[in-house]
Amino acid sequence: MKNNGHTPVLNTAETAVRNGNGFHKNGQHGLNGLIIVPEIDITTADERRVKDLQKVYDTKFKPTPAYKATMPDMQNTSENRGTAVTIQHVGIHNFKVPMRVMTRDGGSQQVHCSITGTVSLDAYKKGINMSRIMRTFYEYDESELTPQTLQNVVTSYLENLESSSARIAIAFDYPLLQESLRSGLAGYQYYPVVLETSVTPDQGVRQFIHLDFVYSSACPCSYELSVHANLTRGVAAVPHSQRSVAKISVEYNDGFWIEDLVDISREALQTETQVMVKREDEQAFAELNAANLKFVEDAVRLLYEGLDKDGRIADFRIFASHKESLHSHDAISVLVKGVPGGFNAYLEPFTYRSVPT
Known part of the structure; x- marks a missing residue:
């Protein structure tokens, strides 16, 4: 048959x-x-x-415009799966590009960037052209990393992907030279930073810096109990301290730099962890911690004070975590400026597992 x-x-x-x-x-x-x-x-x-097709890669084949016109394009089909609703963010996360970021002193610094680019997707569209996220960014890969560069990228995202909202976030470790406390040595401290720019129809262009600032927190209660043992019983006791991290997010106006946020954090908390340490530096750090005892509540309030008085900062959020050396748990605190429609004090889901320092 x-x-x-x-x-x-x-x-x-x-x-x-x-x-x-x-x-x-x-x-x-x-x-x-x-x-x-x-x-x-x-x-x-x-x-x-x-x-029965041959499994052979043809190195000489070059697709012509006519051939490419016959290729299926699933993003432009009308057959959606699931509920037809607008998607707030869809795009690419963690593609890598080396770039030069402009520094406060007018120079530039080479950094290795991990990039997240997203756009909104209307309810009637099936998907976006993912490759355009990366191709659009590569149009600016030789530009210095500045607020204007990021604004140009998100504007191009809106045009090239026909979206109403767009966002770019660039993560990298930013090196700054840190002098030791007393020995005269110096070493590079690396700060985890994310530069973010977004554009939406209702809020326009917004610019953010996210910074992880690592410091030492010596417990005021433990210090007083140690002194009590020293004075009343002649017993040596050491107050507990621990490596701690403040995750700071700021929405800023033009003219605000990564270095400015680091300076504010250093001034507020005083006890940043050290890079180059000799004996005299270690002794100095012990004295510095004794002079700047802090609970996690103190840490966020000190940072609030420093951030709130800088007129270039429109809004901010502070998340502090003390990796307690006395306890088997962490102490955490969240504090926001309180701008209507701005940052909120919601605890991100990652908090429920662990906060890396």
Whole structure:
């Protein structure tokens, strides 16, 4: 019988299938209690053609415009799955590009960037052209990393992906030279930073800096108890302190730099962890911690004071975590400026697991 491409074809090969009593329903007996039935090939003609294709990569093939016009484009199909709703963010996360970021003193610094680019997607559209997120960014990869560069990127995202909202976030470690406390040495402290720019129809362009600032927190309670043991019983005791982190997010106006946020953090907390340390530096750090005892509540309030008085900062959020050396748990605190429609004190889901320092 001729096959039309969809009708199952009987294969000439035969398969032995065991029947409990050695007989088929029609009583036909097979060899040794087996019945002989034909094997059925249920593949279609199109499926067999695909199966028979050569698995060869043609290094000489060059697609012509006419050929590319025949290629399927699933993003532009109207067949959506799930509920047809607007998606706030869709794009690419963690693609890597080396760039030079402009520094406060007018120079530039080479950094290795991890980039997240997203746009909104209207309810009637199936998807975005993901490659345009990366291709658009690469139009600016030789530009210095500045607020204006990021604004240009998100504007291009709106145009190239026909979206109403766009966002770019660039993460990197920013090196700044830190002098030791007393020995005269110096070493590079690396600050995890994210530069973010977003544009939306209702809020326009917004610019953010996110910074992780690592410091030491010596417990005021533990210090007083240690002194009490020293004075009343002549017993040596050491107050507990621990490495701590403040995750600071600021929305800023033009003219605000990463270095400015680091300076504010250093001035507010005083006890930043050290890079280069000799004995005299270690002693100095012990004295510095004693002079700047702080609970996690103190840490966020000190940072609030420093951030709130800088007129270039429109809004901010502070999340502090003290990795307690006395306890088997962390102490955390969140504080926001309180701008209507701005940052909120919501605890991000990552908080429920662990806060890396």
